[in-house]
Each structure stands twice: as structure tokens, then as C-alpha cells.
Amino acid sequence: MDFAFSAEQEQLRGFAREFLAERYDDVRLAALADSETGTDGDVWPRLAEMGWLDGDLTFLDQAVLFEETGRRPLPAPFFSTMALAAPVFDEKLRAETGAGGLRATLAWAEPGVPQGLLDTAGLSTREADGRITGQKVLVPDGHAVDLLVVTTPEGLYAVDAADATITPHTAIDGTRRLADVRFDGAPARRLADLSALTAIRERAQAAAALEAVGVAQRALDLLVEYARTRQQFGKPIGIYQAVSHKASDIYVRLQEARSLAYWAAWCVDTGDALAGRACLAAKAHATESAVLACEQAIQGHGGIGFTWEHVLHRYYKRAQWLQAFDGAPRTQRAELAAALLD
Amino acid sequence: MDFRDSPEEAEFRTELRSWLLANLPEGWADRAPEAGRGDFEFLRAWGGKLYDAGYVGLTWPAEFGGRGLSPVYQAIYLEELARLNAPNHPGVIGLNMAGPTIIAWGTDAQKQRLLKPLLSGEEIWCQGFSEPGSGSDLAAGRTSAVLDGDHWVVNGQKVWSSYAHKADWCILVVRTDPEAPKHAGLSYLVVDMHSPGVEVRPLVQITGDPEFNEIFFTDVRVPKESILGAPGDGWKVAMTTLLHERGTLGFALTAGLEGTVNRLIELVRQPGPDGRRPADDPVVRDAVAREWIEMQSLRFTNYRSLTALLETGVPGPEGSMVKLAWSEANQRLTAFAQSLIGLTGQISDDAWWNGYWQYQQLRSRGNTIEAGTSEILRNIIAERVLGLPKGR
Numbered sequence: 001m002d003f004a005f006s007a008e009q010e011q012l013r014g015f016a017r018e019f020l021a022e023r024y025d026d027v028r029l030a031a032l033a034d035s036e037t038g039t040d041g042d043v044w045p046r047l048a049e050m051g052w053l054d055g056d057l058t059f060l061d062q063a064v065l066f067e068e069t070g071r072r073p074l075p076a077p078f079f080s081t082m083a084l085a086a087p088v089f090d091e092k093l094r095a096e097t098g099a100g101g102l103r104a105t106l107a108w109a110e111p112g113v114p115q116g117l118l119d120t121a122g123l124s125t126r127e128a129d130g131r132i133t134g135q136k137v138l139v140p141d142g143h144a145v146d147l148l149v150v151t152t153p154e155g156l157y158a159v160d161a162a163d164a165t166i167t168p169h170t171a172i173d174g175t176r177r178l179a180d181v182r183f184d185g186a187p188a189r190r191l192a193d194l195s196a197l198t199a200i201r202e203r204a205q206a207a208a209a210l211e212a213v214g215v216a217q218r219a220l221d222l223l224v225e226y227a228r229t230r231q232q233f234g235k236p237i238g239i240y241q242a243v244s245h246k247a248s249d250i251y252v253r254l255q256e257a258r259s260l261a262y263w264a265a266w267c268v269d270t271g272d273a274l275a276g277r278a279c280l281a282a283k284a285h286a287t288e289s290a291v292l293a294c295e296q297a298i299q300g301h302g303g304i305g306f307t308w309e310h311v312l313h314r315y316y317k318r319a320q321w322l323q324a325f326d327g328a329p330r331t332q333r334a335e336l337a338a339a340l341l342d
Numbered sequence: 343m344d345f346r347d348s349p350e351e352a353e354f355r356t357e358l359r360s361w362l363l364a365n366l367p368e369g370w371a372d373r374a375p376e377a378g379r380g381d382f383e384f385l386r387a388w389g390g391k392l393y394d395a396g397y398v399g400l401t402w403p404a405e406f407g408g409r410g411l412s413p414v415y416q417a418i419y420l421e422e423l424a425r426l427n428a429p430n431h432p433g434v435i436g437l438n439m440a441g442p443t444i445i446a447w448g449t450d451a452q453k454q455r456l457l458k459p460l461l462s463g464e465e466i467w468c469q470g471f472s473e474p475g476s477g478s479d480l481a482a483g484r485t486s487a488v489l490d491g492d493h494w495v496v497n498g499q500k501v502w503s504s505y506a507h508k509a510d511w512c513i514l515v516v517r518t519d520p521e522a523p524k525h526a527g528l529s530y531l532v533v534d535m536h537s538p539g540v541e542v543r544p545l546v547q548i549t550g551d552p553e554f555n556e557i558f559f560t561d562v563r564v565p566k567e568s569i570l571g572a573p574g575d576g577w578k579v580a581m582t583t584l585l586h587e588r589g590t591l592g593f594a595l596t597a598g599l600e601g602t603v604n605r606l607i608e609l610v611r612q613p614g615p616d617g618r619r620p621a622d623d624p625v626v627r628d629a630v631a632r633e634w635i636e637m638q639s640l641r642f643t644n645y646r647s648l649t650a651l652l653e654t655g656v657p658g659p660e661g662s663m664v665k666l667a668w669s670e671a672n673q674r675l676t677a678f679a680q681s682l683i684g685l686t687g688q689i690s691d692d693a694w695w696n697g698y699w700q701y702q703q704l705r706s707r708g709n710t711i712e713a714g715t716s717e718i719l720r721n722i723i724a725e726r727v728l729g730l731p732k733g734r
Contacts, residue, residue, distance in 0.1 A: 001344070001346070001347065001414050001645065002344050003627050003645040003648070004646075004650075046655055054428070060343060062703035082395055223584065224728050224729065224730065227730055228730060228731065236730075236731050238730035238731050239730070241717075241720070241721070244720070244721070244723065245720040245721075247724055247728055247730065248721075248724045248728070249720070251727060251728060252663050252666060253643060255643055255663055256636070256643060257645040258640060258646075259640075259642035259645070260638060262343070262642065263642045266345060269343075278638075281634075281638055281639075284631075284635060285635050285636075308667045332631075333627075333632060333635070334624070334627060336631040336634065337628065337630055337631040338627075340630060340631065341607065341611060341621045341627060342605055
């Protein structure tokens with residue numbers, strides 16, 4: 001029994017943390033989030049150089065990167081490409097991605113029908129004769145990718161972004177926006193059966209949980225730093241248990257979330273029989289904990305934590321994005337309950 | 343990262359499971375849940391059986407009667423007990439607190455005399471730390487020990503001592519130097535509970551069970567050599583005890599919680615007192631899933647903490663964290679179970695599930711108080727883990 005990342009994985013974590021902290025300090029992150037596209041257009045080739053986009057990374061290697069890109073949000077479609085689209089890539093797409101030439105996402109949700117990743121019953125986007133027609137909504141990073149993986153009752157298809165009509169939304173989380181996408185007979189290439197969505201969902205849930213752990217960690221770090229230094233009544237506010245005990249509670253939630261997220265990552269990596277349950281549990285707990293951590297951090301900061309100027313709301317909004325992704329935590333709990341009780 | 347058992351671990355698990363099935367009283371696994379802690383003499387005999395089979399002191403060095411195995415085996419042991427709902431050895435204070443402290447601080451003669459009967463369950467231990475005037479503030483204790491010839495003469499009162507009414511020995515923190523600063527005036531004695539002048543009065547808990555006690559010491563003569571460490575080392579020795587208490591606790595607690603979650607699942611799937619099945623209510627389903635997730639999160643936190651322990655040799659802060667989270671989970675879960683049976687849960691004769699949930703719910707209120715109150719644990723996390731300024 002061994003519950004530690006390997007030395008190589010820890011090294012990868014160290015590099016990632018350093019790279020992200022240096023490239024995206026809080027000021028630059030805010031500027032990018034408020035920019036026209038919400039993305040850092042130059043970073044993608046750098047990610048390829050560093051090996052982050054390699055097809056031969058294991059999921060545990062990627063796990064380290066998902067966590068670190070939560071701790072310092074990466075304004076690029078890394079989650080969308082690696083967690084949502086890449087699981088169904090063929091050799092060619094994998095090679096292109098690894099070389100830094102391809103950013104991708106998954107277009108699954110449609111208006112007016114259930115929008116979970118596995119809710120395929122009501123899909124009306126259709127493929128016929130290698131062409132796709134239909135409408136997708138809530139496509140993560142839809143405006144910032146080269147390729148869309150599209151769900152249809154016939155299976156999963158790759159469509160060039162240039163062949164689709166993409167309408168970006170302004171979004172609460174400036175660095176992970178959502179878009180509507182229309183396909184009017186767009187040329188499409190088959191990638192996988194619909195059943196591949198199960199594997200995509202497990203990865204996406206685990207990745208969301210890992211990212212949420214990074215978000216919660218940064219929120220706690222900010223809270224602790226502030227509680228150590230901010231003085232009121234002549235003392236650092238962290239001396240008051242009304243503040244310090246909240247920080248302790250967040251620490252507990254964070255460690256629980258981290259344990260579940262690592263468990264889920266390991267299950268996905270090894271194809272463990274409990275992967276489905278582990279991913280549901282991790283996603284529900286970690287994303288909820290990240291929201292809570294940010295809310296407590298905002299509270300602990302007082303007025304400054306409530307300003308646009310302070311970085312905390314960027315994390316809060318990412319946490320909310322992750323919590324809402326593929327259904328609120330009660331959705332995952334309902335599915336777990338079915339597994340436990342029925 | 344790999345959570346699977348190694349071949350040796352898997353073999354140990356299989357052997358233990360078959361041993362338990364062969365040695366537990368017939369029908370044990372299927373028996374109805376019971377309230378309370380059961381028959382002490384049965385538990386003592388059971389402890390002896392576990393000892394004879396080699397399942398006690400798994401992580402202790404072989405020279406002290408243990409098997410010198412890694413803590414992973416202790417974790418497997420606790421998991422397997424919980425899975426079959428089998429009772430643990432009743433000498434938990436001795437095994438988890440007194441024993442490791444004696445190994446760390448005791449003389450050869452003390453180790454020779456004390457450790458074997460502790461492992462076998464022949465001698466039961468209790469803990470004399472808290473006093474009426476000093477609970478969380480351990481170093482404020484006033485029970486005194488004064489040297490008189492070859493003996494310490496002990497006077498004072500201890501409280502909340504589990505098992506004291508069954509115990510043969512007590513690990514006792516006493517003040518030996520009233521002039522020294524608070525922490526420096528303490529010493530750590532090992533006291534024979536059968537000595538003249540030791541009086542134990544059971545305290546009845548809110549469950550109705552007399553699980554813990556007051557201990558009164560009146561001119562109790564304790565041999566001079568029955569001390570762990572030097573006079574004045576009491577605080578340091580006590581910290582060894584508490585480190586071990588929290589270091590090994592997480593697995594035992596979580597294994598217990600897993601059993602309780604499984605019971606909750608069983609409860610909601612059956613028709614309740616009103617004929618309805620709680621599992622048909624979406625609010626109930628959400629709550630059950632939440633508790634299952636919480637339990638898993640603590641399980642894997644233990645594994646992470648175990649990995650850190652194997653790497654560094656020192657238990658991490660997760661011990662405090664798991665105890666804190668477990669106690670609140672157990673309170674939430676048992677109160678939830680009680681709420682599912684409504685007013686029926688208030689009947690104690692002919693009680694639903696033999697009063698299992700009534701007992702568990704009331705007993706759980708002690709969880710956030712015993713072995714470090716939640717307030718103290720939050721302070722420990724804030725100060726020692728997060729580095730926030732000390733309030734005291």
C-alpha cells in the first residue's frame with residue numbers, strides 16, 4: 001500500500017507550480033481574466049515543450065497538473081483538451097496535441113434536455129454521411145479551441161472549429177468561458193462510440209476534483225496569510241478562534257477532498273472497479289469544499305475580500321464553475337445513493 | 343501510488359479473516375446489533391485469544407512481544423475487525439497509550455514486568471491525566487506525589503478514566519515539584535490500581551453506562567522506581583502518550599465509522615416503524631451518500647497519513663484531523679439514524695434494533711470531548727499545521 005506520488009510526479013509538480021506562479025501572478029491572472037478572450041494565447045506551445053500535452057502521460061501524472069492548475073489557474077483550454085476531449089483522441093490527434101498544435105473541447109449539452117455528460121437520450125444533433133448538424137450549448141472554452149468533439153446518438157465525432165459557428169458568452173469565470181455552437185452540415189470524423197462518454201466522465205470528474213483541491217488550497221493559503229498579518233485590536237486576527245477555527249475546518253475539508261481526489265485519480269489510472277464511485281465522491285466533495293473554502297476566505301478578509309481588485313473572487317468563480325460542471329454535488333450523490341441503496 | 347495489498351499483506355488479510363470467522367462466537371456476523379459495550383469478561387478472554395493467535399502488538403518490536411510489522415498491518419487488522427463487526431482487544435489504553443510510552447521511556451525491568459500481560463489482556467490499563475480542575479489544560483494538574491523514603495506518596499483526584507473500574511494499572515501524571523513552572527513540575531508514574539488508598543467511583547454517562555470513572559488517591563504509596571523518565575519529565579512523557587493516542591487512532595475510528603455507515607444503509611433499506619422505507623425519500627438518499635463520501639474521505643486520509651508515517655517515521659497532523667472529522671461525522675450520522683425512526687427511537691424497552699441507534703447517538707456526544715476536545719484539536723491544527731499565532 002502506497003499513497004504517495006512518485007519522485008518524478010513530485011518533480012513535475014514542483015516545475016508546474018513554479019512555472020504557473022511565475023507566469024500568472026495575481027495581477028496578470030486578473031488582466032487575462034478580464035481580457036477579450038480570457039486566455040493566454042502564447043502559452044500553448046510552452047505547455048507542449050514542457051510535456052504537459054504528451055499523450056503518454058499517465059492519469060496520475062496529469063493529476064498533478066490538474067491540481068496545480070487549480071492552485072494557479074491556467075488561462076488556456078488545458079482541462080477541456082486533456083480531460084474532456086483527449087480521452088477519445090486517435091493517434092493522429094494525440095500526436096498533434098502533444099506537439100502543441102491542437103486545442104480541443106467537448107460539445108455535449110443541448111438546450112431543453114438533461115445536460116449531464118451521460119444524458120444522451122435526448123440528443124438531437126445528428127451525424128449523417130460524415131456531416132454533423134445541430135446545436136450545442138455550454139461548451140467549455142468553445143471560443144478558444146481548434147477542434148470540437150461532438151456527441152450525437154451515432155457516436156462521438158471530431159469537427160474542426162472552423163467548420164462550426166461558435167458564439168462565445170461572457171461568463172462569470174473569465175478564464176473558463178462557455179460558448180454556443182451550431183453545426184450546419186459540418187464535416188465530421190468518427191472517434192468513438194457513445195459508450196466512451198463513461199471514461200470521459202470519470203476523467204473529467206476526477207480532474208474537476210483535483211482542480212478544486214488546488215483552488216481550495218490557494219483559498220486557504222490566502223486566508224492563513226491574511227490571518228497571520230492583518231492586525232485588529234492590536235493583534236493578528238488569526239489569534240481569535242472565530243477566525244482560526246474556521247481555517248482549521250477548511251483545512252480538514254481540504255484534506256478530505258484531497259484524499260478523495262487522489263483516490264479517484266488512482267482508480268482512473270489503474271481502471272479500478274470502484275472508479276465510478278470514487279469519481280462521483282471526489283467530484284461532489286471537492287468542488288463543494290472549494291466553494292466553501294473560498295467563501296470562508298472571502299469572509300476572513302473582510303471588505304477587501306469582496307472587491308474585484310482582490311484575487312479571491314477569481315478562485316471563487318472557478319470553484320463555482322467546477323461545482324456546477326456535470327451537475328451539482330447532489331446529482332453525484334443521487335447516483336451514489338442508487339449504487340449504495342438500490 | 344498503489345493501494346492494493348502486497349502479496350504478503352493480502353495473505354495476512356486472508357488469514358486474519360479466516361481466523362476471525364473460525365473464532366468468533368457462532369452467528370456473530372449475523373447477530374442483531376446491540377447497545378453498549380457488552381460483557382467485559384468475554385472481551386478479556388477474546389483479547390487473550392487474539393494475543394495467542396499473534397494479532398496483538400502487530401507493530402511492536404519483537405523483543406517486547408510484538409511482531410515488528412509495519413503499521414499497514416495494524417490498519418488491515420482494524421479494517422477486517424470492522425468488516426466482521428468483531429470486537430477489539432479490551433486493553434486499548436494499554437495497547438495504544440501505556441505500552442508505547444513504556445517502550446519509549448521505560449527501564450528494562452519495567453518493560454519485562456509490564457508489557458506481556460498488557461498484550462495478553464491479563465492486565466488492563468487506565469489513564470490518570472484529567473482532573474476536575476484541569477481537563478484540556480493538562481499541565482495544570484494538582485494531584486501530588488511526594489518522595490518519602492523509597493516511595494512516592496500520591497494524593498489527589500483524577501477523572502474521566504475509562505476502564506479504571508477494571509484496571510490493574512494506571513499511567514498517572516502527578517505534580518512532584520510544586521515550586522517549578524507549570525510544565526516542569528510534572529512526573530509520570532505507573533501505579534498499581536490495587537494499592538491501598540486507591541478508590542474508583544464509576545461515573546454514569548448520558549447513555550446510562552458506567553464507562554468512565556473518578557479515581558481518588560489517598561496516601562497511596564508507589565515504589566520510587568515506578569516512574570517513566572526522570573522526575574520533572576512528566577510533560578514530555580505525556581506527549582509521547584498523546585502522540586501515540588492520535589497516531590494510531592484514525593484507522594480504528596474510521597473502521598468503526600464504516601461499520602456504522604453500513605448499518606445506516608441497512609436501516610434505510612428496511613421498512614421503518616411506520617412501514618415506510620426511508621431509502622425511498624430523496625432527502626434520505628442524499629444524506630446517506632454524503633455520509634458514505636465522508637467515511638471514504640477519512641479512510642483515504644488515513645492511507646495518506648500512513649504513507650507519510652512510513653516515510654518519515656512520525657505520525658502527521660492528520661491524526662488530529664481525522665479524529666475531529668470522525669467525531670462530527672459520527673454525531674451527524676447517528677442523530678440522522680435516530681431521526682428516521684421518530685418517536686419510536688425514544689422507547690428503550692423493546693427498543694428498535696435493540697436500542698443500537700439510541701445508544702450510538704447518545705454515546706456520540708462524547709466523541710467531540712474525549713481524547714482531545716474539538717476545540718483543542720482545532721487549536722492544534724490552527725497553530726501547529728497552519729502556523730497561525732497562538733492564542734495562549
